[in-house]
Amino acid sequence: MLLALVLALIFGTGLFSGWEFGHSSTTQTGTSSSASSSSATSLQAQQEAAIAKIEPSVVELEVTTAQGEQIGSGVIIDAQGDIVTNNHVVSGAQSITVVLSNGSTEQGQLIGTSASNDLAVVRIAPYAHMVVAQLGDSSKLVVGQDVIAVGNPLGITETATGGIVSALNRSITESVGVTISNAIQTDAAVNPGNSGGALINLQGQLIGIPFAGAENSGTNTAADGVNFAIPSNLVQTVVQQILQQGTT
DSSP states (O other): OOOOEEEEOOSOOOOOOOOOOOOOOOSOHHHHHHHHHHHHHHHHHHHHHHHHHHGGGEEEEEEEETTEEEEEEEEEOSTTOEEEEOHHHHTTOSEEEEEOTTSOEEEEEEEEEEGGGTEEEEEOOOOTTOOOOOBOOGGGOOTTOEEEEEEOGGGOOSEEEEEEEEEEEEEEEEETTEEEEEEEEEOSOOOTTOTTOEEEOTTSOEEEEEEEEEEETTTTEEEEEEEEEEEHHHHHHHHHHHHHHSOO
16 A cells, blocks of 8 residues: 655755766776766766855854744855745744854844745845855756755755755645645755755756655655755745845
């Protein structure tokens, strides 16, 4: 009997289910091995460069609410110090402390939210050498391509993880009134603390904001390799609305 899968909101999406690459075989074993090694080296170099590009723009959010404290991630998206994150990360916030990639802290101001899209914008004062994430075009994603996430799973800062795009255009219902259209599905693991972080392509461009993982209702455990991110094209549209209107 198939067990039903229900989506469980988790404060974070750490995406690193493993690097596993297939290479077509050739009749010349030595040539095939050399080509595979060269390909792996090239891919590793791409991964390292992509992580180095996005990492300075990824922050940790320490949020104080009436119920206690919660931790999530965010991404600096413009020169004004605006940070995009998930609405559920900052919901009910009384104060927001932003931990930068260099370890220093800033007080964050909640500019506005879009609860129906599970997105929010937090602002900090711009600082010297601040790095802004480059947004990619999520409409160009293809199933099977490598993706990397950078965030703070379990509060462990500056963690880079990776996986592939498992599917596209998923309609994911988080809760009553919150359905994410065209969500990116990835086979990577989900860990508390990474919601609102960066899902990037190998060019280091932000192509999604991780927001949820799936849970097996029969065992009440996380479903391995079934996780979702809000596509960057939707993020860009919603963030513009938040900044223009202050709140949505």
